[in-house]
Amino acid sequence: MIQQEMLSYQQLDGELNRIERDLKKNDNFIKRRQYKAASQECEENISKLDARALDLRNQLAQAQQTLQDITAVIDEHSGEIGSLEDEDELNYMNKKLNEQLAELNNVDKEIKRIIREGEELSKAFDEASAKLPRLIAGYRKCDEEFNKVAAEVKPRVNEIRARQTELKKVIDENIFNVYKKVADGGLYPVFVPLEGGTRCGGCRMEMPKAVVDAQFASKSYMKCEHCGRIIFKPE
Ligand SMILES: [Zn+2]
Known part of the structure; x- marks a missing residue:
């Protein structure tokens, strides 16, 4: 035999379970969860884009430094050309200059790549930044609608809980x-x-x-x- 109060308590739990199940099936509850997940994903995406932008800025600074270094070397070599004495020296200097020009070409390509990636990044960032407010607004709307539904069942839930509190006073603790x-x-x-x-x-x-x-x-x-x-x- 189980105390009647315990069985009544259980029955009320059954009603609470049903109410909770219905709320979880509510359209706005489901959509609210989806909006939340989507906005979190969007925020994470924006953070990743931020990190990538910082990375690109560093790469650009490094490429610009390399560019300065090459320019300095070329200037130095150019200054020496006037004081060259024979063809061997001229050829040697010519070779050195060509090496620097090849390097210059590489850095130029690198800078162009960084700029191109930066443009793509900026576009992705704009898209994500425009999407986030829409997702947040969607979440708020569903939250508002769902809260209305939840408020409707709240009196009954409170009633059940109050009754359960009363029942619990006489229910055997072990059981x-x-x-x-x-x-x-x-x-x-x-x-x-x-x-x-x-x-x-x-x-x-x-x-x-x-x-x-x-x-x-x-x-x-x-x-x-x-x-x-x-x-x-x-x-
Ligand atoms: Zn069984």
Whole structure:
């Protein structure tokens, strides 16, 4: 036998579960979650673009430094050309200059690539920045609509909770703890009647009569090995 108050408490939990399930099925609840996920993704994307932009700025600074270095070397070589004395020296200097020009060409390509990537980045950034306010507005709208629905059921939820608080005062603490432990695991109902003397009223699993009798010999309830519910003998 399980206290009637405990069973009433369980029944009220069942109603709370139904209310919660309905709320989670609500369109605005689902859309609100989707908007939230999408805006988080968008924010993360913007952060990544920011990091990439910083990286590109560093690359550009480095390329500009390389450009300055090459220019300085070329200037230096150019100044020496006037003082060259023979053809060997001239050829050597020519080779040196060509090397620097090739380097210059590489840096030029590098800078163009950085600028191109920067433009793409800027475009992606603009798109993400325009999208984010729309997602946030969508979230707020769904949140508002959903809160209206939640507010409608709030009085009944409060009523149930108040009744449960009253019931709990007279429910045996041990049995309540047994109930809580199973209920917190997501099972409902927790307490189910023994059916036909040997069957779990929750999952309908048949048990050997000897096992059932042994269990009930020492306790007023037993745990179903199959579904984990608590089986009691109906009056
Ligand atoms: Zn069972």
